[in-house]
Amino acid sequence: MAGKVPRWARGAAVAGAALSLAVSGWLVWSVPVPHLAAVVGVGPVDGTMKVTECYEATDADGDPDGYACEGVYTPRSAAGPQGGRQPQWEMTLHHADEKYEDGTLVEVRTAGGKAHEYSGSALTVWTSITWFLTAPFLGVSIWLLISARHADWARGNGYVVFFLFTMPFSPLVLGCAALVVEVVRALLG
Incomplete structure (x- = not known):
């Protein structure tokens, strides 16, 4: 009976699961x-x-991390025929799709003060970060919901073990997804 969940705790477990998913979503x-x-x-x-300079970037361990390009960014709103001086500033394009020649104009989207373009390596990085932020909260939520449903704390332990076991392998799966993106991009031109 030590693992049994009291009736009042079942409601608290459901509320905890909802809170965990809300924090993860935020x-x-x-x-x-x-x-x-x-x-x-x-x-x-x-x-x-x-682009003013492109080079092969490395991560914190010194392993290759694709290309990074330094350059001068001009916002689209300033690129129109308004006359006057256009606002420009230095920006780095991490995980560039290719090693661009100096002077190449690259269309970019920005987020968080960083320049981005469509590339498989950048997609792998950001989907990995998404998974690493989601998986722990999802594992806890599933454990709480299964425990509440079966009124037994030990029922959901397998889900926690599953998430802990699969987290190290998720970059491999996400890397394969990025490879598929690169192949599709190559086929579509």
Whole structure:
């Protein structure tokens, strides 16, 4: 009887699951969703970036991390024939689709002060961040809901173990998804 859930605790478990999912949704909406939208290409282009330098970037461990390009960003609203000086500033395009030549104009979308373009590596990064923000809260919510449903705390333990086991493998799955994106982009031109 030690693992049995009292009736009042079942309602608290459901409320806790709802709260956990709400916190997860807020975190995902506020952190990776704007970047994911920019990487996938939702909405109009925010502006152009004139590349001044492209180089092979590395991550914190020194492993290759695609291309990064430095350049001068010009917002789309300033690119029109208004006359006068256009506002411009330096910006970095992380996870560039390719190593651009100096002087190349690249259409970019911005989020959080960063320039983005449609690329598989950027999609992998932002979907991984989304999953790592979602999975722990989702695991806790499922555990709470299963425990409340069966009135037994031990019933939902398998779900927690499943999420803990699958989290390290999720970048591999998301990397395969990015590879599919790259293949589709290559086929469609």
